[in-house]
Amino acid sequence: MNINHHLDEATLMSYSAGSLSQGMALVVAAHLSYCSECRERARLSDAVGGVLLESLEEQSVADDMLASILSQLDQSPPDLADQQPVRTPPSFIDPEIPAPLREYVDGSLDQLPWKRIVPGVAYYDMPWEGRGVSRLLRIAPGKSMLTHTHHGNELTLVLRGSFSDEVGRFQVGDIADLDDQIEHQPLVDSQEDCICLIATDAPLRFTTLFGKLVQPMTGF
Amino acid sequence: MKSKPPGDDVDNIIQLKHAEMASADWSALLGRLASKPDKSVYARLFNHFAPKVKAYIVRLGVALATAEELTQEVMLSVWRKAHLYHPEKAAASTWIFTLARNQSIDWMRKQKYPQYSLDEWSETASEPGQGEQSVLSDRVANAIKLLPENQAQVIYMSYFEGRSHADIASRLDIPLGSVKSRIRLASEKLKQSWGGDAYEH
Numbered sequence: 001m002n003i004n005h006h007l008d009e010a011t012l013m014s015y016s017a018g019s020l021s022q023g024m025a026l027v028v029a030a031h032l033s034y035c036s037e038c039r040e041r042a043r044l045s046d047a048v049g050g051v052l053l054e055s056l057e058e059q060s061v062a063d064d065m066l067a068s069i070l071s072q073l074d075q076s077p078p079d080l081a082d083q084q085p086v087r088t089p090p091s092f093i094d095p096e097i098p099a100p101l102r103e104y105v106d107g108s109l110d111q112l113p114w115k116r117i118v119p120g121v122a123y124y125d126m127p128w129e130g131r132g133v134s135r136l137l138r139i140a141p142g143k144s145m146l147t148h149t150h151h152g153n154e155l156t157l158v159l160r161g162s163f164s165d166e167v168g169r170f171q172v173g174d175i176a177d178l179d180d181q182i183e184h185q186p187l188v189d190s191q192e193d194c195i196c197l198i199a200t201d202a203p204l205r206f207t208t209l210f211g212k213l214v215q216p217m218t219g220f
Numbered sequence: 221m222k223s224k225p226p227g228d229d230v231d232n233i234i235q236l237k238h239a240e241m242a243s244a245d246w247s248a249l250l251g252r253l254a255s256k257p258d259k260s261v262y263a264r265l266f267n268h269f270a271p272k273v274k275a276y277i278v279r280l281g282v283a284l285a286t287a288e289e290l291t292q293e294v295m296l297s298v299w300r301k302a303h304l305y306h307p308e309k310a311a312a313s314t315w316i317f318t319l320a321r322n323q324s325i326d327w328m329r330k331q332k333y334p335q336y337s338l339d340e341w342s343e344t345a346s347e348p349g350q351g352e353q354s355v356l357s358d359r360v361a362n363a364i365k366l367l368p369e370n371q372a373q374v375i376y377m378s379y380f381e382g383r384s385h386a387d388i389a390s391r392l393d394i395p396l397g398s399v400k401s402r403i404r405l406a407s408e409k410l411k412q413s414w415g416g417d418a419y420e421h
């Protein structure tokens with residue numbers, strides 16, 4: 001896959017650190033599943049974690065922990081299931097849905113219970129509460145997606161179709177990794193609907209942000 | 221800090237030797253466990269890593285008793301998943317870190333931390349000449365020690381305290397953009413050490 005827009009290094013580090021919100025981590029993992037270049041970078045960020053783990057002052061564990069684990073090992077053979085992961089039969093895998101998202105999306109993108117905001121714009125929320133927004137957004141050709149200056153970080157990964165903004169053109173697999181430094185107005189420029197997985201880390205600005213998502217279409 | 225000439229005191233030498241041996245040896249040992257279940261090999265890995273895993277989990281803010289339980293789960297998964305480990309793909313410390321990270325987050329959030337699959341992870345071929353992962357880890361370890369204080373701080377707050385950019389920004393009372401640029405600068409330096417000489421010339 002030819003990917004032109006990648007993760008910001010700061011986002012990637014925080015993903016490896018385990019400090020991204022659930023929604024942001026999902027978008028990052030989804031991009032990584034498309035992008036070997038960012039996977040290679042993620043390996044370094046993970047290695048930083050390993051080095052930091054190694055540098056920690058030890059915290060003693062119970063004397064009997066090892067014995068307790070060793071006694072469990074006999075009843076607990078190596079997890080061979082992991083070696084040959086049970087794959088869903090191919091007919092049930094929608095190639096449009098990146099692997100990390102399959103945990104939360106059944107069937108195909110078109111079968112989702114999309115909630116319409118205004119004509120041409122619909123969303124589907126990820127099934128968790130957390131800081132920030134985490135959802136799929138579906139926008140019709142020619143519509144503008146978000147016009148805003150937002151608080152905090154925002155990730156937008158294209159799953160179908162494409163959009164363009166001041167930064168460039170974003171196609172399947174591309175990620176827009178933006179913070180509040182950037183003001184932009186993406187416009188869907190594909191023939192088909194553009195479907196994106198988005199996440200923000202702005203805490204509890206759901207209502208405001210929601211309003212802003214609607215803004216371009218309703219003229220609020 | 222650790223620049224005392226060797227020979228200064230015995231503890232120091234042991235410490236240094238220990239550190240030098242660390243990643244290559246532990247990776248080789250975990251590699252042995254990967255190819256064949258062996259309790260004595262496992263016990264050595266346990267004795268080295270369990271106290272570090274617990275220290276990591278405690279620093280994330282998990283209460284001691286729970287940290288103890290979680291450590292046991294993580295160390296048990298080291299045994300169960302050992303066959304998935306490839307020394308040429310990651311140092312032992314890196315691999316165990318990702319297990320500890322994922323399991324701690326899963327526990328704290330009651331949600332699975334989204335991951336790209338291990339299969340895809342191992343598909344990423346090592347670049348020729350990249351050298352052994354454990355050697356690279358040693359280079360990164362040295363580079364971390366050389367980071368300016370304000371860059372090391374954001375790295376620690378991210379990895380050890382699980383803080384988001386916004387959280388770090390408000391704690392340090394600096395703009396979000398500064399947090400990100402500090403992380404990027406730190407990462408750039410660590411990445412240079414990863415590339416080794418090739419990047420320096």
Ligand SMILES: [Zn+2]
Nearest residue numbers: 006007035038
């Ligand atoms: Zn990428």
